[in-house]
Amino acid sequence: QSALTQPPSASGSPGQSVTISCTGTSSDVGAYNYVCWFQQHPGKAPKIIIYEVTKRPSGVPDRFSGSRSGNTASLTVSGLQPEDEADYYCSSIAGSNNFVFGTGTKVTVL
Amino acid sequence: EVQLVESGGGLVQPGGSLRLSCVVSGFTFSGHWMHWVRQAPGKGLVWVSRIKYDGSTTSYADSVEGRFTISRDNAKRTLYLQMNSLRVEDTAVYYCATRDYFDNWGQGTLVIVSS
Numbered sequence: 001q002s003a004l005t006q007p008p009s010a011s012g013s014p015g016q017s018v019t020i021s022c023t024g025t026s027s028d029v030g031a032y033n034y035v036c037w038f039q040q041h042p043g044k045a046p047k048i049i050i051y052e053v054t055k056r057p058s059g060v061p062d063r064f065s066g067s068r069s070g071n072t073a074s075l076t077v078s079g080l081q082p083e084d085e086a087d088y089y090c091s092s093i094a095g096s097n098n099f100v101f102g103t104g105t106k107v108t109v110l
Numbered sequence: 111e112v113q114l115v116e117s118g119g120g121l122v123q124p125g126g127s128l129r130l131s132c133v134v135s136g137f138t139f140s141g142h143w144m145h146w147v148r149q150a151p152g153k154g155l156v157w158v159s160r161i162k163y164d165g166s167t168t169s170y171a172d173s174v175e176g177r178f179t180i181s182r183d184n185a186k187r188t189l190y191l192q193m194n195s196l197r198v199e200d201t202a203v204y205y206c207a208t209r210d211y212f213d214n215w216g217q218g219t220l221v222i223v224s225s
Contacts (some may be wrong), residue, residue: 001157001172003154003156034210034211036211038212038214040155045205045215045216046155046215047215048211048213048214051213053212089155090206091155091157097160097167098169098171099145099160101154101155101157102154104154104155
């Protein structure tokens with residue numbers, strides 16, 4: 001149950017785009033469509049922003065998009081806004097009864 | 111509106127026990143899998159445990175297997191986590207979350223294991 005690998009940090013200026021990777025294996029990210037992304041502001045609970053690799057829950061801006069290539073999933077935040085500054089985590093099912101989260105990425109809006 | 115409210119956290123000595131609760135409202139609790147996730151201070155999210163909607167199937171992270179027990183009472187719309195043989199490294203905020211998408215989260219309850 002090793003954590004999925006994410007870059008520790010990413011940054012961009014307002015209006016720019018930032019992409020965060022989430023690298024797993026053929027037993028988790030590459031095997032199932034249960035890849036999700038979460039946004040967490042300091043002191044707050046995580047909030048889901050992407051589920052099933054590419055889908056956005058209602059109320060999540062379309063600036064957030066998800067994709068996957070092989071064993072690596074990605075989250076892109078387009079048109080960065082100050083409120084997007086937060087920690088971001090990916091997750092995946094890992095087998096029939098296990099789940100795993102990513103190591104987390106701190107996004108800074110310059 | 112879906113609401114999840116955790117409780118039961120606190121300070122406990124190594125080797126001690128705690129039982130966490132998570133009361134759910136605004137959601138068809140009895141129809142969905144539920145999870146516990148934890149986050150050590152300044153660290154990332156870590157999946158802890160999962161339980162089927164009828165309580166018949168459970169699974170655990172290796173780090174808590176044999177020490178923690180997840181359960182639920184659908185009549186009370188409540189999820190539980192019984193934590194035994196607690197270790198310093200179990201110190202974390204514990205969140206309950208809905209479904210395999212973790213699409214709703216509580217505010218968390220802090221567990222501190224220290225002598």
